Amino acid sequence: MDYEKAASVWLEKSEPATEADKQVVEDLLDTLRANQDRCVGMAANMIGVKKQIIVVAMGPFIFPMINPVITKKTGEYQTEESCLSLDGVRPCTRYKEIEVDYLDQDFQPKHGKYNGFTAQIIQHEIDHFSGVLI
Numbered sequence: 001m002d003y004e005k006a007a008s009v010w011l012e013k014s015e016p017a018t019e020a021d022k023q024v025v026e027d028l029l030d031t032l033r034a035n036q037d038r039c040v041g042m043a044a045n046m047i048g049v050k051k052q053i054i055v056v057a058m059g060p061f062i063f064p065m066i067n068p069v070i071t072k073k074t075g076e077y078q079t080e081e082s083c084l085s086l087d088g089v090r091p092c093t094r095y096k097e098i099e100v101d102y103l104d105q106d107f108q109p110k111h112g113k114y115n116g117f118t119a120q121i122i123q124h125e126i127d128h129f130s131g132v133l134i
């Protein structure tokens with residue numbers, strides 16, 4: 001593995017996505033669909049694209065969030081997570097309930113409230129494209 005190249009993709013902040021990145025959204029959705037047996041969410045830098053795009057699995061339902069920003073978070077707790085980009089399990093701080101501004105797949109602005117595991121995945125993936133690994 002080229003660790004220098006990997007580090008530049010995993011540990012650097014990603015840029016906001018634009019409509020020119022629609023194919024990246026499709027590619028990320030396809031990649032998560034192909035890895036749903038071992039993965040519940042992905043950020044675009046996991047496929048080498050430093051754009052603020054994530055995809056999240058809620059059971060069989062997979063949805064993308066473009067340029068997501070957490071606008072409210074409540075209920076801090078400590079937990080442990082694993083990550084496809086790392087070995088093992090590591091401790092991290094998460095919030096039980098979050099509100100998020102984002103663009104949907106058609107680049108239309110949305111606002112959503114999430115809790116539980118879905119909120120945890122969203123927080124993990126936003127950290128991921130921000131260059132923060134658990």
Ligand SMILES: CSCC[C@H](NC=O)C(=O)O
Nearest residue numbers: 039040041042084121124
């Ligand atoms: C609990 S959030 C874990 C998310 C992780 N995806 C990697 O970015 C995964 O294991 O799918």
